[in-house]
Amino acid sequence: MTNDAAKISGALTSGGALIMMNIGATAPAAGDNFKLFNAASYSGSFSRVILPPLPAGLGWNTRALNTSGTLSVVVIAKLFIGSASISGNGFLFAGTGGVANANFHPLGTTNLTNPLDNWTRLLTNPFDNNGNFNFTNPFAPGAAQTFCDWNCHESKCSLAPQSRPNQLSKPHGVCILPAIIS
Numbered sequence: 001m002t003n004d005a006a007k008i009s010g011a012l013t014s015g016g017a018l019i020m021m022n023i024g025a026t027a028p029a030a031g032d033n034f035k036l037f038n039a040a041s042y043s044g045s046f047s048r049v050i051l052p053p054l055p056a057g058l059g060w061n062t063r064a065l066n067t068s069g070t071l072s073v074v075v076i077a078k079l080f081i082g083s084a085s086i087s088g089n090g091f092l093f094a095g096t097g098g099v100a101n102a103n104f105h106p107l108g109t110t111n112l113t114n115p116l117d118n119w120t121r122l123l124t125n126p127f128d129n130n131g132n133f134n135f136t137n138p139f140a141p142g143a144a145q146t147f148c149d150w151n152c153h154e155s156k157c158s159l160a161p162q163s164r165p166n167q168l169s170k171p172h173g174v175c176i177l178p179a180i181i182s
């Protein structure tokens with residue numbers, strides 16, 4: 001998407017109300033960034049910011065508005081894991097709460113002390129038209145457990161690790177996810 005931007009030759013002191021409208025035919029999507037102001041420096045803050053509505057599961061990130069003149073669209077969806085089961089040579093997860101047709105990226109590691117940047121992207125999958133998902137994590141031979149984190153396009157849906165389920169009698173690399181996502 002493109003947008004107009006105000007070019008300020010010096011410092012921008014924000015104040016009053018900022019009202020933004022989408023006059024295009026396309027709704028903003030996760031990962032879109034809008035540079036509204038180009039200035040040498042920024043100070044102040046808007047007393048009120050009115051932004052156009054976004055599709056379900058998306059939200060406006062205004063953190064950089066008063067420091068760089070930028071707005072962005074982020075995923076705010078809260079995933080709900082409806083079922084988890086062993087299926088063939090993997091662990092199957094299914095759930096709801098994603099952004100329709102957006103991608104999610106399950107990350108995995110067998111070592112919880114690895115920095116998140118060193119975790120492996122297991123795959124890239126899209127949510128369906130209703131924001132539902134399913135994902136099968138193959139067992140990692142020789143691994144006692146695997147921990148996961150999900151990246152929902154541009155925003156992380158972090159999941160804390162738990163011990164592997166008691167019904168697994170032998171070591172498997174299983175992506176363990178709790179039902180609550182922060």
